[in-house]
Amino acid sequence: MSQASDNRELRLTQVEKTYANGFTAVQPLDLVVPQGSFFALLGPSGCGKTTTLRMVAGLEIPTAGTVRIGESDITYEKPYKRPVNTVFQNYALFPHLTIADNVAFGLRRRGVKNTAEQVAQMLDLVELTTQANKKPAQLSGGQQQRVALARALINQPEVLLLDEPLGALDLKLRRAMQLELKRIQTEVGLTFVHVTHDQEEAMTMADTIAVMNAGRVEQMGSPEELYENPRTTFVANFLGQSNLIKGSIIGKDTLAGASVVKVDMEGTIVSIPEERAHAITGAGWVGIRPEKVLVAPAGENIDAPGSHFTGATIVSTSFIGVSTQYVLRTAWGQEIAAFEQNTGARGVMPPGTAVDFSWRPEFAFLLDASQDASAGIEEH
Amino acid sequence: MRSRMLPYWLLLPAALWLFLFFLIPFLSLVATSLYDPDGSVLTGYHVTWHFANFPDAIKAYGPHLWRSVWWALIATALCLVFGYILAYTIAFKTGRWKNLVLVMVVAPFFTSFLIRTDAWKLILGDHGWVVHALQSVHLLSQDGRILATPVAAIAGLTYNYLPFAILPLYTSIEKVDRRLIEAAGDLYASPFRAFLNVTLPLTMPGVVGASLLTFIPAVGDYINAQLLGSTNDRVIGADIQSLFTTTQDYAAAGALSVTLLVVVLAATLIYVRKAGTEELL
Numbered sequence: 251m252s253q254a255s256d257n258r259e260l261r262l263t264q265v266e267k268t269y270a271n272g273f274t275a276v277q278p279l280d281l282v283v284p285q286g287s288f289f290a291l292l293g294p295s296g297c298g299k300t301t302t303l304r305m306v307a308g309l310e311i312p313t314a315g316t317v318r319i320g321e322s323d324i325t326y327e328k329p330y331k332r333p334v335n336t337v338f339q340n341y342a343l344f345p346h347l348t349i350a351d352n353v354a355f356g357l358r359r360r361g362v363k364n365t366a367e368q369v370a371q372m373l374d375l376v377e378l379t380t381q382a383n384k385k386p387a388q389l390s391g392g393q394q395q396r397v398a399l400a401r402a403l404i405n406q407p408e409v410l411l412l413d414e415p416l417g418a419l420d421l422k423l424r425r426a427m428q429l430e431l432k433r434i435q436t437e438v439g440l441t442f443v444h445v446t447h448d449q450e451e452a453m454t455m456a457d458t459i460a461v462m463n464a465g466r467v468e469q470m471g472s473p474e475e476l477y478e479n480p481r482t483t484f485v486a487n488f489l490g491q492s493n494l495i496k497g498s499i500i501g502k503d504t505l506a507g508a509s510v511v512k513v514d515m516e517g518t519i520v521s522i523p524e525e526r527a528h529a530i531t532g533a534g535w536v537g538i539r540p541e542k543v544l545v546a547p548a549g550e551n552i553d554a555p556g557s558h559f560t561g562a563t564i565v566s567t568s569f570i571g572v573s574t575q576y577v578l579r580t581a582w583g584q585e586i587a588a589f590e591q592n593t594g595a596r597g598v599m600p601p602g603t604a605v606d607f608s609w610r611p612e613f614a615f616l617l618d619a620s621q622d623a624s625a626g627i628e629e630h
Numbered sequence: 631m632r633s634r635m636l637p638y639w640l641l642l643p644a645a646l647w648l649f650l651f652f653l654i655p656f657l658s659l660v661a662t663s664l665y666d667p668d669g670s671v672l673t674g675y676h677v678t679w680h681f682a683n684f685p686d687a688i689k690a691y692g693p694h695l696w697r698s699v700w701w702a703l704i705a706t707a708l709c710l711v712f713g714y715i716l717a718y719t720i721a722f723k724t725g726r727w728k729n730l731v732l733v734m735v736v737a738p739f740f741t742s743f744l745i746r747t748d749a750w751k752l753i754l755g756d757h758g759w760v761v762h763a764l765q766s767v768h769l770l771s772q773d774g775r776i777l778a779t780p781v782a783a784i785a786g787l788t789y790n791y792l793p794f795a796i797l798p799l800y801t802s803i804e805k806v807d808r809r810l811i812e813a814a815g816d817l818y819a820s821p822f823r824a825f826l827n828v829t830l831p832l833t834m835p836g837v838v839g840a841s842l843l844t845f846i847p848a849v850g851d852y853i854n855a856q857l858l859g860s861t862n863d864r865v866i867g868a869d870i871q872s873l874f875t876t877t878q879d880y881a882a883a884g885a886l887s888v889t890l891l892v893v894v895l896a897a898t899l900i901y902v903r904k905a906g907t908e909e910l911l
Contacts, residue, residue, distance in 0.1 A: 309812055329815040330824075342813035346831045355827075359818035401817065 258285045258320040260306065260409050260441060265315035267301050275301040277465040278315065283409070283443055283458075288435050290444045290456035294488070294626075298465040299445045303411050306443065307336050319408050330359070335402035336411040340418070341394045343386035349373070349397050350382040356405040372400045375434065392423045399431070403438060412444040416451060428454045449489045453477070461485050463626070477539075481528045483617055486537050488626035493543065493586040494535040496619060502530065511616055516582040520557040526615040533619035542613040543588035545576060546596075548604040558608040564601050574598050578607060662884030675880055683885035691869050691886055698866040699893065701780065701855075702848035705787035706795075709844045710837060712788070713795030714803075717836075720796075721803040735796050747786055747857050754782045754858065783859030787848050794847075795840035802836025803829070838905045842898060849894055866890055 308329030561581035852867030
């Protein structure tokens with residue numbers, strides 16, 4: 251805490267957790283969370299994200315590896331001696347204490363005598379000033395969540411850990427709290443590490459997301475990076491939705507001055523920018539997000555020069571309001587999804603309509619075909 | 631109409647039971663305490679509203695009443711300390727042996743209270759291993775003894791009422807959410823502070839329950855004092871028993887009983903109120 255001027259990034263080096271029963275919850279893991287950033291660990295339940303968080307909090311001891319904040323090694327530090335606080339999944343508010351006493355708890359344990367002013371400020375930040383003298387049981391879920399946040403934030407930890415903090419809230423409240431959390435993080439400027447299985451939540455709030463699966467980090471990057479350029483089928487399916495179409499890789503080429511990888515996809519040659527190609531030989535999955543797939547009645551011009559396919563039929567149509575979601579059956583018999591914005595330019599096409607579809611090659615990505623095309627789907 | 635009366639009908643058996651076997655005997659006890667003290671089996675006993683029975687009884691037996699309260703308090707405190715440690719261990723540390731250990735706590739009830747207390751005579755006796763062990767480390771002089779001392783009587787009380795302390799303590803400790811203890815640790819509380827600030831306050835209902843279940847019967851208990859204590863250290867229970875059955879001084883016996891009841895009731899109310907307002911809510 252005294253070294254605030256140094257770089258106080260959170261750094262996990264080859265951290266591993268194997269339980270006594272032989273189960274490895276976290277495979278050797280390297281993570282760097284820059285100071286002041288909002289970092290999300292995203293993954294399905296059982297992927298090791300909560301175990302990782304608990305190792306940072308000191309509630310689990312790693313089997314191997316080190317956990318550091320800046321230069322200080324806290325791998326084996328007792329939880330109550332770490333400059334780290336946690337917002338627990340179930341909030342874990344002390345039921346016998348008032349809201350004000352809950353919030354003051356950490357300060358008092360560290361010997362701060364006069365806590366009233368800081369508690370008042372913190373309650374003001376989370377807009378709970380009027381609830382100060384109530385007990386946790388008298389508050390709603392959203393309010394309890396904010397108490398849990400205030401109780402952790404008041405200690406100005408170097409790293410604030412959030413373990414599925416919004417999991418117990420209903421959708422509308424969750425959305426509101428996501429924005430609220432992001433606002434508070436920007437305001438206080440602390441390092442937040444957020445664990446969630448909700449990809450939308452992670453994308454809304456985090457600067458950087460590490461997608462975890464089966465104890466490993468599959469990919470790490472900004473929400474845009476992960477969404478636009480996934481490296482594995484798991485990431486492609488777990489973050490949003492992807493169409494994965496089998497193809498055989500022809501090889502590298504240069505197209506209009508840019509390096510591309512050419513793939514023979516069911517008889518059509520598609521070009522994928524090299525930085526989006528995560529396989530260069532053999533079979534590959536050509537991936538394309540549904541909203542990047544443009545659809546038009548057969549024979550009509552599509553405003554997307556690039557990979558063009560004919561002979562598809564609409565299998566189902568769901569009108570969502572802002573968009574219409576189509577499932578197409580391609581000429582080679584695969585079903586793919588296409589989302590169309592309701593700009594009003596065209597009416598909704600009913601099932602059975604013969605259509606052509608197309609996408610811009612720069613939006614596609616290429617993955618190794620040895621990976622399971624449905625990885626990450628069932629976890630949603 | 632019927633359904634509105636139903637709860638009262640369901641209450642009736644219990645109310646009747648309490649009326650017949652608690653309220654009437656209680657009133658009769660109060661009446662007894664106001665008998666003419668000169669009454670006897672020959673002349674008969676009459677309620678003469680003789681309130682002087684109370685000061686007389688307290689004057690004669692006050693020190694015994696005091697001793698009973700004092701011993702019961704010590705035994706209750708010991709039961710709370712031992713009981714809490716045991717209950718905490720059972721709740722948090724015994725894992726899959728939990729049920730077995732709980733059965734072991736209750737197992738002594740399968741033997742008579744008298745036999746168990748009598749067995750302590752052997753353990754604490756002048757030639758027992760406890761006395762020998764204490765003598766060999768010079769905590770007890772060579773002619774020192776434990777049996778027939780207040781220590782033995784209080785040890786007996788503690789032993790006999792310990793299960794009554796363990797069970798309510800266990801129930802309340804078991805209910806404590808471990809995640810709260812984890813959260814306290816996360817908020818800079820050392821394990822000891824977490825215990826003081828979280829676990830202990832959350833288990834106060836168990837502590838109050840255990841104290842009452844130990845203290846109330848221990849005040850009136852005279853078996854432990856009679857079997858393990860000295861004949862010089864009489865307790866109030868023994869006085870009441872002998873006044874009723876041997877001396878047949880019903881007025882004094884009644885007055886002592888009512889006094890004991892009032893003392894216990896007052897102590898309980900003060901304790902519950904104090905614990906209740908500060909910790910329970």
